Each structure stands twice: as structure tokens, then as C-alpha cells.
Amino acid sequence: MSAVDPRLAKLSLNQRTTERWSVREAVDGCVRAGIPAIGLWREPVAEIGVAAAAKLVADAGLRVSSLCRGGFLTADGEAGRAALEDNRRAVDEAAGLGTDCLVMVVGGLPPGSRDLIGARQRVADALAELAPYAGERGVRLALEPLHPMYCADRAVLSTLGQALDLAERFPVEQVGVVVDTFHIWWDPDVWRQIERAGDRIASFQVCDFLTPLPADVLLGRGMMGDGHIDFPPFRRAVEQAGYTGDTEVEIFNAEVWATDPDEVLATMKDRYLHLVLAD
């Protein structure tokens, strides 16, 4: 790709921000916009295959900042075993795409279950199986604490502190954490936990928290500046913790998805420069 504005050297487009784009379109869009990295999703990658996706990215001179996502590890029995198998495939895909970061959304309560402690234990058990497999392939499982409003149905991992308690059972090259502003901005303990995270930080994701939340709360993620989050303290905190990786912009939002993706990238660059990099 052509020369990148040095201020954008660590900016990454998470592919879900431009949901209608295929891998090829997203790669081309990043090149046009001068964005040097991309966070890929398994489903669009599967449409063309890992090798083809890896080649597209490499030929364009982009980095893959992460693969989304593994996880959903809270079921037991056959469903649990199937989840482990699927996660091994996700690790292989991450390795094939040349990224060392597999984002893990660990899953909510199994249908009908109210056993939150049990679900959290099953995540720990599954990680014990998956972590060495990932490490041997040069991939780190990046545990993503999700906002507590998703505890029942998406992720029983709800705070950065809880994610670190779990990650620290494993070697640092096998299990890390995701710092995503949307999910943790409210946490009164977040600054201490980011400092504690140190080299466990495998990914830094930004997007804003909107109110009122939309009818589908999964889509409450907004463009930086459209919500309530003050971003520079988070950027500085991850930097001070030693993180030198990319900043991924990951937005699930019906209005953003309805906008021309090139326009979304232009806005994203502008907001990143003025609201994330700001002092």
C-alpha cells in the first residue's frame, strides 16, 4: 500500500465496522484510506478460505491485527466438545492469517441454566485445553470481558480483573486479554486493571457507548465521539502498560452499517486522530 500518514500507523479497521464488505472489499478500502491493519472475522474469511484471505492482506501490505472470534465455551457435554473443536479450528485460522491474536467471546449461560459460577468454571476448563494448542501455533487467546449487560447471553466474563484472574493461570504467550473501551469504560477499577494487565494486553479496541441503547443492545456501539466515553485516558493507560499494538475500531451499529463504508473509514480516521490520539 502507499505511504501511510504516520499518525495512522497503528490504526486498524475491525471488519465488522464495515459489515457489508467482503474481505477483499475491506482490504481494498483500508488501502484507499491509508489504514495499515485489519481485524478479520471468521465468517467472511470462510467465504474465500484462509489462504486466499491471507494472500489478499499480504499483497495489500496490511497487517492482521486480530481474528474474531473464538469462544462460546460454557456448554458442557457434546456441545462443549464441539466448541473445543471449533476453537482449535479458529486457532489454526488465526495462524494461517498471520495474526497472533484470537479474540475470545467466552459465551453466556447455557439455555435454561442459572449456574453462573459453573459456566465460568467451564470456561476455565476449556481454556486449559486450548491454551497450549494455541501457544504451539504462535497464537494467543485474547479473553474479551464483555459489558455486564451481556453476561447472561454472550459472555460470563464481565470485567478486566476477572479476565486477568483467568489469563494469569496460563503463560503470557498463550492467553491475553482484550481492552475494549465499550465494555469496560464504566468500571471504577479499570485503571488499576489496565496497569496490572501489562503484557497480557493482546488487543485494544475502541468504540463509543451510546444512550439510549438501541432495541438490540448488541448494536449500542457507536463511532468515537457519538457517546459517553473519554478515549485518551484509555489510550494512555494501555500505552503506559506497555502495549505497542494496533488500535482496532470495532463498531456494531445499524446506522454505521447503512452508511457508505468509505465514508465510515473517513469518519473513523478523523475521530481517531482527534478523539483517541488527542492529549
Next chain:
Amino acid sequence: MSAVDPRLAKLSLNQRTTERWSVREAVDGCVRAGIPAIGLWREPVAEIGVAAAAKLVADAGLRVSSLCRGGFLTADGEAGRAALEDNRRAVDEAAGLGTDCLVMVVGGLPPGSRDLIGARQRVADALAELAPYAGERGVRLALEPLHPMYCADRAVLSTLGQALDLAERFPVEQVGVVVDTFHIWWDPDVWRQIERAGDRIASFQVCDFLTPLPADVLLGRGMMGDGHIDFPPFRRAVEQAGYTGDTEVEIFNAEVWATDPDEVLATMKDRYLHLVLAD
């Protein structure tokens, strides 16, 4: 009131659960249902005045388990001073109603502000003014941590641990905390914090967490058994912490509000007996 089933001796109807009922109707409804306590709200109390409400409750032989609510302390300047004045009135009303528990919803970010740390500091400053005033009148300010999804617009107090950090700056008879299952059920640290809370627990409220959340997330509170929360561990934890007060059922839910309130009370008693008191 007539003899109460001893198993219901600590059950309280929070008035918002039967939103359409006036104070008189709610008091009469509790008497019919054999529910010995009621949590009142300021707005319906204001319709008849504190003295008349206190007399209705006393004549019916009920207890007032709490008054909802004070708070909204995050503004500064003139709005902040007006909030303090309003909170002093709320304390007076609680005293007039014969309850020692004023539930505090501390408020979200002021409009346009992204200064979460500053908002939290203003809550602390306001409490320092209000706590002695409350204590002198035999009223305890019961800090309610709200679910983090309300951090931006309702309450910058998001966890029980955070509420206790704040409450512990004041004498125990002046500032306590609310343990509300809906708001804190997801918290991996909740058991340790309930134990820590001890005699700071000023109120125990129960209702369930529903998914999918409704379009207005304020109304995601469900009847016990309709959602994801396992109640007995919470009841046992507050008991083990030394709490001997009432268990208030507080449900904001469009479907519950559309149901005949006597029917709501019947369901509430049944669910309380089988899902909250269960071993």
C-alpha cells in the same frame, strides 16, 4: 392487618411493582395479600402528602421498608445545589414516613459530559453534605449501585464494592448500601462484597434479569423466575452478612404493569416462597 403467613414476614412490595396503584391502593393490596411491608416512592406519596401516607400505612399495620428515592447528585453549580435541597426534603419525607432507609440512585454523567471520575467525585462531595443531615433525622442514605448499563444516564455507581468504598467514609448509621440482585448478579466479586457489606446493607431488593432486554432497558426487570438469576445464594449471602430486614420486590416491566396488580402480588408471593426462600 390480619395474620401474615410467617414465611412472608419479611416480604415487601416495592410500590413501583404495581405502578398503577396509589399509596392507598397499594397499602390495601398488601393487606389483602398478607404482605407486611411496603417500599414507597416519593411521587405517589406527594399526591396525598407524607402525613396522610404515613397514617394509611400505620393504620393498616404495615412497615415502610424504604423510600425511593434520593440521589441524582452528579450535577454541579445551581443544579447541584438544587439536588442537595431536594435530597434534604427526601430525607425529611423518609423520616416522616417512619422508614430509616432512603434509596439513593446517584445520577449519571451530566449532559454532554464525559468526565466520569469528576461525576463520581461530586457524588462523594454531596454525600458528605447529606449524610450528617440524614443521620440526625434517623435516616440512612442507602447507596444503590446500578447495573453498569445505566452508568452514563442513571448512576455512576456501578458495583457493590464501589458503593462500599464510598459508604465506608461515613458512619454506618448514616450511609448504607442496597443489594439489588438485578444490578449486581453478574459481578464476579459480588459474594466477597456482600460479606464485606455486613451491617451496611440497608435494603435487599430482588427481581430477575431478562433477555433479550426490552427496547427501554429500564424495563428489563422481571418477576423472579422469568430470567437468569439464581436467588437463594443472594438471600443466604445477605443473611450471613447479618441483614435481618425486608426483601423488597421491585419490578419495572411493562407486562407486569399491564397485569391486574392483585394478580401480580399473588405471583410475587408464590415466586418469593419457591424461588427466593428456597434452599
